[in-house]
Amino acid sequence: MWVALGSIIMMFAGLTSAYVVKRDQPNWTTFEIPKAFWYSTAVILVSSLTIQMALKAFRDREMLRYRSLLTTTAILGILFVVLQWTGFRQIWHTGVTFRGSGGGLFLYIMAVLHGLHVLGGIIALVVLFGKAFASRVRSYNAVPVELMSTYWHFVDLLWIYLFIFFMAIK
Amino acid sequence: MSNEATLHGHPEIQTSHDAHHDEHGVHHHKETFITKYVFSQDHKMISKQFLITGMIWAIIGGLMSVLFRLQLGYPDSHFQFLEDILGSKWAKGGQIQPEFYYALVTMHGTILVFFVLTGGLSGTFANFLIPLQIGARDMASPMLNMLSYWFFLGASVVMLSSLFIETGPASGGWTSYPPLSALGDASEGSKTGMDLWIISMAMFVVSSLLGGLNYISTVLNLRTKGMSMTRLPLTIWALFFTAILGVLSFPVLLSGFILLLFDRHAGTSFYLSDIFLATTGKALPNEGGSAILYQHLFWFLGHPEVYIIILPAMGLVSEVMSVNSRKPIFGYIAMVGSMFAIAILAFLVWAHHMFVTGLNPFLGSVFVLLTLLIAVPSAIKVFNWLTTLWRGNIRFTPAMLFAIGFVSTFISGGLTGIFLGNSTLDIQLHDTYFVIAHFHIVMGVSGILGMFAGIYHWFPKMYGRYMNNVLAYIHFWITLIGAYLIFWPMHYEGLAGMPRRYLDYSNWISFNQFGGLNRFISTVAIIVFAVQLLFIFNFFYSIFKGRRVMTRNPWGSTTLEWTAPIRPGHGNWPGEIPEVHRWPYDYAKDGRDFIPQTEPLGANESAH
Numbered sequence: 001m002w003v004a005l006g007s008i009i010m011m012f013a014g015l016t017s018a019y020v021v022k023r024d025q026p027n028w029t030t031f032e033i034p035k036a037f038w039y040s041t042a043v044i045l046v047s048s049l050t051i052q053m054a055l056k057a058f059r060d061r062e063m064l065r066y067r068s069l070l071t072t073t074a075i076l077g078i079l080f081v082v083l084q085w086t087g088f089r090q091i092w093h094t095g096v097t098f099r100g101s102g103g104g105l106f107l108y109i110m111a112v113l114h115g116l117h118v119l120g121g122i123i124a125l126v127v128l129f130g131k132a133f134a135s136r137v138r139s140y141n142a143v144p145v146e147l148m149s150t151y152w153h154f155v156d157l158l159w160i161y162l163f164i165f166f167m168a169i170k
Numbered sequence: 171m172s173n174e175a176t177l178h179g180h181p182e183i184q185t186s187h188d189a190h191h192d193e194h195g196v197h198h199h200k201e202t203f204i205t206k207y208v209f210s211q212d213h214k215m216i217s218k219q220f221l222i223t224g225m226i227w228a229i230i231g232g233l234m235s236v237l238f239r240l241q242l243g244y245p246d247s248h249f250q251f252l253e254d255i256l257g258s259k260w261a262k263g264g265q266i267q268p269e270f271y272y273a274l275v276t277m278h279g280t281i282l283v284f285f286v287l288t289g290g291l292s293g294t295f296a297n298f299l300i301p302l303q304i305g306a307r308d309m310a311s312p313m314l315n316m317l318s319y320w321f322f323l324g325a326s327v328v329m330l331s332s333l334f335i336e337t338g339p340a341s342g343g344w345t346s347y348p349p350l351s352a353l354g355d356a357s358e359g360s361k362t363g364m365d366l367w368i369i370s371m372a373m374f375v376v377s378s379l380l381g382g383l384n385y386i387s388t389v390l391n392l393r394t395k396g397m398s399m400t401r402l403p404l405t406i407w408a409l410f411f412t413a414i415l416g417v418l419s420f421p422v423l424l425s426g427f428i429l430l431l432f433d434r435h436a437g438t439s440f441y442l443s444d445i446f447l448a449t450t451g452k453a454l455p456n457e458g459g460s461a462i463l464y465q466h467l468f469w470f471l472g473h474p475e476v477y478i479i480i481l482p483a484m485g486l487v488s489e490v491m492s493v494n495s496r497k498p499i500f501g502y503i504a505m506v507g508s509m510f511a512i513a514i515l516a517f518l519v520w521a522h523h524m525f526v527t528g529l530n531p532f533l534g535s536v537f538v539l540l541t542l543l544i545a546v547p548s549a550i551k552v553f554n555w556l557t558t559l560w561r562g563n564i565r566f567t568p569a570m571l572f573a574i575g576f577v578s579t580f581i582s583g584g585l586t587g588i589f590l591g592n593s594t595l596d597i598q599l600h601d602t603y604f605v606i607a608h609f610h611i612v613m614g615v616s617g618i619l620g621m622f623a624g625i626y627h628w629f630p631k632m633y634g635r636y637m638n639n640v641l642a643y644i645h646f647w648i649t650l651i652g653a654y655l656i657f658w659p660m661h662y663e664g665l666a667g668m669p670r671r672y673l674d675y676s677n678w679i680s681f682n683q684f685g686g687l688n689r690f691i692s693t694v695a696i697i698v699f700a701v702q703l704l705f706i707f708n709f710f711y712s713i714f715k716g717r718r719v720m721t722r723n724p725w726g727s728t729t730l731e732w733t734a735p736i737r738p739g740h741g742n743w744p745g746e747i748p749e750v751h752r753w754p755y756d757y758a759k760d761g762r763d764f765i766p767q768t769e770p771l772g773a774n775e776s777a778h
Binding site: 109113 | 429
């Protein structure tokens with residue numbers, strides 16, 4: 001798992017350093033961070049909190065609480081992706097399209113890639129969710145839940161990093 | 171995702187995993203043809219799948235080199251049979267057409283670098299040796315392992331299909347530099363062929379990542395009792411570092427490809443700026459892109475990639491050399507340390523491929539220093555191999571010959587690396603045949619010799635039969651001598667400034683003098699290629715008709731794979747997994763020829 005995260009980090013490190021390199025090239029244009037991205041940031045932060053609480057609930061064997069927290073996390077995840085999409089539409093309408101040559105392009109690519117990773121996380125959540133509601137098999141093995149929460153925190157931190165990156169370096 | 175791998179990697183789960191497989195060892199689970207040979211999750215079968223797919227690619231890639239060597243050696247001749255086979259578009263009048271020539275060199279590079287020497291080499295030996303040598307039932311996640319092969323095969327199928335489309339395969343060089351690779355109008359090969367190339371390579375990256383994650387978690391988590399990291403055979407260390415390099419560098423390449431794909435189809439300008447296309451007579455709207463950016467992203471993978479190729483070969487050679495010298499490997503810790511140093515430096519030298527791109531000379535000098543530093547661990551390794559051979563009781567098995575051949579080509583190719591690593595010399599040598607000679611010897615030939623050493627050495631373990639020695643000796647000598655005869659003269663051509671990737675050099679007075687030499691190189695290349703077919707014959711013949719292996723440990727080797735049955739089932743060892751008590755290189759110790767790793771320490775021994 002940690003190795004996989006390392007691998008994902010390298011991909012984004014490659015992209016962000018490309019961004020830094022390209023910033024010095026001529027014809028660089030910047031863009032405004034849309035409001036939706038602030039909301040989505042808040043949403044993903046909260047979802048990190050809920051999955052942490054879900055993990056705790058699971059360890060305390062409070063299955064009902066665990067289920068509802070897991071559900072909340074998944075919904076928040078979907079909300080995040082939707083908000084990202086709205087954010088994109090806002091930026092797109094301000095005139096930053098693929099035709100330009102500035103930071104907007106990188107924003108699109110990186111945010112879409114990040115969104116894909118979040119979606120992967122949501123799929124994993126749904127799988128866990130299915131397991132949590134399947135009453136026949138009772139598993140108190142915490143490892144899948146731990147892994148899930150690690151991954152979820154990771155995509156959260158990754159977004160925070162990207163968000164700060166885009167705000168700080170223009 | 172890697173949930174599966176890490177699930178099994180976790181100690182709590184690992185026990186249940188082992189128990190599960192122990193069961194397999196006892197009642198052999200039912201395997202149909204499909205689960206045994208096609209969708210196999212057994213690491214041994216997956217390794218054979220990788221090996222044979224890699225060999226098919228090697229033949230295709232090698233055949234391509236024969237075709238373009240025909241053109242380079244005999245630029246004025248007409249080979250009617252080429253037109254008969256390839257059609258009048260690619261080989262009009264029996265001569266290789268320029269577009270086709272570029273497609274050939276591009277695909278030759280792509281196939282040999284990625285599909286043979288990365289997929290074929292790491293895929294085969296990491297899968298085969300990691301579980302067997304560390305004492306595991308299988309990989310951490312057999313499922314991911316199977317997927318890794320199927321992504322590799324998918325990538326292969328897409329790449330192969332690109333050879334048959336109307337506009338031909340990608341032809342912008344194996345590095346696919348934009349803007350050529352980004353603009354479909356720029357050349358035939360940059361149309362659909364380029365898209366297929368990118369898709370195929372993306373799948374290849376996924377395959378490498380799945381494989382790499384699996385190799386790393388297996389080595390870290392599934393070692394048998396007593397197998398500490400410092401008791402691992404050097405093969406495993408090498409494959410371990412290779413996997414780390416792959417996992418960290420391939421994603422960067424993937425992001426480079428994603429940007430390239432957007433430039434091609436979404437109208438973005440990551441790599442494109444201020445371009446006027448002569449073929450369509452149009453100025454493109456793209457502004458502000460930088461083609462150099464792609465080179466940075468590409469070579470950030472591209473350089474680790476050459477170590478991804480050479481490290482497994484180094485590991486295989488170390489093991490084969492120690493076994494067949496009947497001596498412990500000289501400087502085990504130094505070997506591991508130097509591989510570690512190589513793995514670190516691999517990430518810090520990528521810009522030495524870009525000295526002439528207008529790189530800041532100061533930055534260039536930093537990269538020169540870091541590049542030349544690689545000579546230190548490389549020299550340590552060479553020294554250790556030579557001292558392992560020194561006064562050894564050498565058995566010249568085919569595998570051993572190939573291992574010694576590897577050291578020879580690694581030295582001679584490595585020395586020219588010191589030339590090329592200097593940014594000032596590179597101004598003269600960049601993009602000449604000197605570079606071709608350098609990387610073919612140090613990476614191509616060495617990598618493939620290491621792979622042959624591995625195949626000849628572990629063939630008895632893979633198939634329970636021996637390969638034919640006479641054919642193997644013929645194969646070795648002609649390959650080694652042939653490789654030198656092909657690539658040595660290229661150094662002279664390169665020093666004279668002969669650029670690479672040209673279709674025909676006869677128009678230049680300065681390169682005319684090499685006409686005879688080029689014919690000579692081409693002739694040798696054809697002979698060497700023919701000898702590889704002999705190897706292929708030997709390989710497949712021996713699978714079915716080779717001499718049977720009658721003893722478990724035919725080479726008198728200390729490592730764990732030779733304690734398994736001659737034809738191990740899924741799960742490798744019936745009953746308990748052997749326990750390890752000592753390091754893997756106890757040869758010629760205390761008056762004994764060798765002491766297996768499984769033997770407990772004697773009364774007067776201290777733990778290693």
